[in-house]
Amino acid sequence: MDMETLLQYEWNSMWPEFTILLTAVALSLIDLFMNKKKDRSLLIWLALAGIAVAIVCLVLQFDDGVVSILNETYRLDSFAKAFKFLMLIGTGFVLLLGVPDESTSVRGEYIYLILTALLGGMMMASSADLITLFVGLELLSLSSYVLVGIRKTNPLANEAAFKYVVNGGIATAITLFGMSYLYGLTGETNIYEIQGLMGSDVVTDNRFLAVFAFLMIVVGLAFKITAAPFHMWAPDVYQGAETPVTAFLSVVSKIAGFAIMLRLLMVPFVFAPGTGEIITPDGISYETLLVSVRPYLVLLAIVTILVGNVIALRQLNAKRLFAYSSIAHAGYLLVPLAALSELVFEAVWFYLTAYLLMNIGAFAVIHVMSAEEEVTVASFAGLFKRAPYLTIAMSIYLLSLAGIPLTAGFIGKFEIFMSALGTEPKRYLLVTAMLAGTVLSYVYYFGLFVQMYFRPSKRQTPVTISNGVTAVLAITAAGTVLLGVFPSIALTFIHDHFQFLEIFNP
């Protein structure tokens, strides 16, 4: 590769990544050479500025077509843009949550590890090669492991981090194992090349191996998106990590997980032959792989929804409760995928947007309250008396999480139901599971309502909220309602700027 080829590349399509990378590097250097005792909140603002620049760069690219550079390993299509957009915004919120006030401080590592994790997520969203996908995945994972354990002297954090490393490591290995077969079947690591080669005789002769690879990848990624039964780590990790980190894991990391899941499961396998045989007049042909494996995906989604919701019923610790709640939401998000619906990208993207707003908001509330004590469900008692606005914001998030109309969560859920019922044959099983899950979720979401509004409080002091958190609360609450009342903002936005089907075109 010489200079000319190099200059031909549209490097500007990588500007968002470059910005984040440069910010992370610069911040780490500044942190290193900064006076130890000095307050680190300046770094957070710098990081936020970096994210803002990245968002601007990304937005400016919205209407560009597909750009594919670096030997087709990096690819900027609508899908990537849409998910990167969400991740950037989510990380911005997380950073705002971490803005310290008078009584707290922030570690420099926290800031730039979040940025590197974000970078990993962004790579995952826009890479078109197994290797880069994997590197992105690991960049995100490794940064997250450290982030979880960043409170070195806290045994809970250590334990959470270790569990995360072990579970994450196993997941990585499983995914990789699947990927290795994918490579073995085609001799390629570029997913679009693989897509093209999937119809070859070798693959057709080894259909079971293709299905096996697919399922391995699914299992590995299921860890990442906390789909049951691979969710075991999530409650422990969410509980042990600092709340902003938890918010990051449950939102940005999950968005990235879904990005990689959609791309890695849909693109290479879309034309792959499956195990079932269809007898046609011309002879025997095979159903597509996605059809063959659908029962497993359906099962995964159903189990996730049920496990998340049922176990959430018994949780007393607020973070664990929301961990299970986010497991359940992962289940909902799997529904369009398992249904193989036409709406899959739109539904997942919109739901992730809603999920981002409401979940970050909910964790912001927990973050505010964790300044006093370990937050349990009972800590919410009488919150309305102590902090009415906080309570109202929390109510909005809870309503949205429960899927009550006029909130973004409802529209998202509506779209997911649409996706499951709008395909032929209709996926009644998925719908039933989701229905049961939603009703179960009422119990614990409204249980929090009971605490906040009906129960008397143990404390009388008002709750102090830092400015950063106030901003997050205000934006997310407003966003949740706004997207609930005027969903067309987001829906037309998708329609105007994103052609998700680009993802399939090499």
Added chain:
Amino acid sequence: MIQNMLESTPSYLQTGGFFLVGVAMLMVVLGFVTYAILAERKVLGFMQLRHGPNRVGGRFGLLQTVADILKLLLKEDTIPRDADRPLFIIAPVIAFAPAFLVIAVLPLTERISFANIGVGLLYYIAISGITTIGILAGGWASNNKYALLGSMRSAAQMISYEIPLVMSVIGIVLLTGSLNLNDIIAEQQSVAFLFKQPLAFFIFLIASVAELNRTPFDLPEAESELVAGYHVEYSGFRWAFFMLAEYVYLFAMASLTTILFLGGWQAIPYLTFIPGAVWFGLKFISVVFVMIWIRATFPRLRADQLMSFGWKVLLPLALLNIFLTTIVIELFRSF
């Protein structure tokens, strides 16, 4: 001869031939070790204005080391009660085996070379790293505080200096474009890498001295400070194998230095009539001599100085060397 064997189709007979070659090489190495120890003591003596060994085997103490070895062979071999027995027994083997194994890829002369593999240099670096495990295992298995401390220090030192060592040769790899040691020698046809890569040579030499646990980097076994280091519980021939490993490494490292920086068997221009083996021998001996010389001259470093030097001086320098080398290559390419 060996070259023909390498090119012939594998067969049992030829495998047996390899074995014999290996045995021969083993003998050479053992002979080297025997006389290297003697030479070291003699040279040290000479530099310190004393005689060194001069009783056994004539005036020059030629049989001194042989006698030492025999003594070791006849010594009682004790294994501490509290030791981890299997590990204790196997540790010297783990330490020694890689030392001999790396010699397999070193081309000594044009004709005397053994395995000719594409990634010879990488092979050397990878295999030599295993010795650290042997040392750690020995220290751990002894269940002795001195031994453990010694082995930990030794391991820390070896791994710390391994990185500059590994990084310094990247300059050579850049210039050669191959990891094959034969290719590297061929590349030095006109100019030895000593002149093209002086910085790398400097780093490599220091790092290799440290790797060999020799003065001034001999903290792990500093008798005067640490009782004896990781092998304090070892006696008899088991101890001998740790020592053997060290001197075999001296052989290997000196050969490698010769190959990488001094052009191996390549003759100095206009002196091509002298056979390669002689050239190699000369270069090799001078490297060994320099190492002994260093030992005689420099005082021992303090532990913290030792680590700081490795990480804060050598490693940045090694990185700098890579940087400079690429820039120079780029410059040559553009003009």
Added chain:
Amino acid sequence: MSSVPLSAYLVTALLLFCMGLYGALTKRNAVIVLISIELMLNAVNLNLVAFAKYGVGASIRGQVFSLFTITVAAAEAAVGLAILIALYRNRATVNVDEMNTLKK
């Protein structure tokens, strides 16, 4: 010397992988758990390299992939060990069974 068939590599890799998985899920010593994970990753490497040599459309990509796997595995091991050390300093245990303070 006849070359070893691809399937032998694959079976070996599969066995390694299963052993690693088994170890990672059942062993109590945290260090062994980490080692088991490395084993799984090495099984992947074996697969990749075998495919790169003998697979369909054999290409260098598999080897490149395995390089990345190795590096990332090392980074992962480093992070895992670092966290384990922190844990050990706080709790003085590497027994996975005792890591149960996070509940409820």
Added chain:
Amino acid sequence: MGESLNVYQNSYLFVIMFLILALLLPAIALTAGRFLRPSKPSAEKQTTYESGIEPFHQSWIQYNVRYYLFGLLFVIFDVETVFLYPWAVAYQKLGFFAFIEMMLFIIMLFIGLLYAWKKKVLKWI
């Protein structure tokens, strides 16, 4: 082709021979030693040596965390050479892009070193 394949296979055969020898030598030497050397074990002899005093505690104690830190650093830097070596080998064929890429890589490595340096990881006890 045949010849280079032979060289390839023979080279590893050589390596295996060397390995066998490297294991044989200790085995033979130690076995020979067993017949030659005396063996009169006693409890005194078999105690661990601690400069003459009775050994106390197990020595398998928790040792200083520094060693681990150096171990971790080593792992990271050593593995990074995995990228440096192939790059260095192929550098002449790769061109300018590889130069930029590796410079970035080395700078990143250097920042990592700097980080460890500033965080006092490189400080020995």
Added chain:
Amino acid sequence: MNESFLLTILILSPLLGIVLLSVMPGNHRFINYMGVLGTVLPLVLTLIVFSLFDRTVSGVQFVEYRQWFELMTSISPNEPYTVAYDLGVTGLSVLFLMLASLITFLASLTALRLKESAKGFYILFLLLELGLLGVFVSENLFLFFLFFEITLVSMFLLVGKWGGFNREKAAFSFMIYNGIGSILLLIVIIVLFVEMKTTNITELTMLLKETDSLEFLSGDTRTWLFVLLLIAFGIKLPIVPFHTWMVRVHVEAPIAVVMIHAGVLLKIGAYGLLRFGVGFFPQQLKDMAVVLAILGVINLLYGAFIALVQTELRSVLAYSSISHMGIVLLGVASFNTAGLQGAVFQTISHGLIAALLFLLVGVIVDRFHTTKLEELGGVASQAPLFAGFLLAAGLASLGLPGMSGFISEFLAFLGLFESMPVIGSVGILGLILTAVYMLRAVLAVTFGERRPLFDGIRDLTAVEIVPSAILLSIIIWIGVYPAVLSNTLQLARTIGIGG
């Protein structure tokens, strides 16, 4: 043009009260009055709608249509799913609308007694009203669902915060049962939406009728959808196995809320069944009429029998509601003009009567601090006015001729006997039981042994007399002149079935 915003203004009118209340300081003296005033505006607007409603033409009136949002798939971007903001009223909904705003207004009066956290109460109360109004003016299933959920959340908070001793449990069972109902409803809505690409109720009614060829939905699917609808609204109504939540709410919720709950909220079930069940799936309804009728009879008898043995007035009334809702089911099951008209009449009439009864129960709670039948008694001499109203309400409830209850029960059974005489005759038994338990309960309060404990209690105050009198007079008015309902209803046109 003015008119076209009328309904929007109507459903948003409670917001004025909400806004005013939320800016007022929480301890203000006039909070309660402000709350009551908040319900006046919707009532006035409803009266305007009611009077402007053209009874001579068919179809939906005061239509408002605005596109709300579109769902587009990337595979077929040109065929979006459009969700619209779509309001309008039919004869049926006008009646329910009237019922809703009237009872809300009257109920708000009873809440004047409320002392603590009245502000929050009234805000949620007005929100509940907003939901109710919205439910009845939505011309669109999506909006219907949206408002339905608003009533759900606000009711949950109202019951849970201001209810009786077991309020949290009551609130929870309310939430869970109705949550299930609402989600089932959502499923039906979505299936219809994806198949028909519209959620407009009238359009759907037309489409589903035209496509008897089963072009869109197969017969099986329709049956399933109908069953889902039946469960969804059956929970709300409630139909017997799903009734426990309703009893709890009746017993635990604050009186003002129970008035709305018994008077209006349960009627959403009936409204839904009539509007969607009958409207969308007439054929399926016909097929399952017997099942419905049996369910109705079970409701009727079960409610009556249980009411007979209750020792607590609120429980008696709760089971009485179940029993009366059975009659609605019977009316729907008969599936002829008389029956359906009876069902509608029964819904309205029971709404009014239940509101009146609970208003009086509120008085009992306020004065006697107990609703146990054995602790009450002989109040006729101490509070004659109250006793008179209670007796009148009881009589209305058991279907005394000349009151609304009679008309509705008569019509419902007329219809039922026409189509299913056997079930009808079993059902008649329920009517007799109604008389028995109602008289037993009412008489136990008004007559019997005079309790010295209650000497000197206040009789009804003006604030209590006015709503009672209004309700009673409407009950009698309908009883005497039922055309006031049937004129507006125009059943054949609204629901669109012959008869």
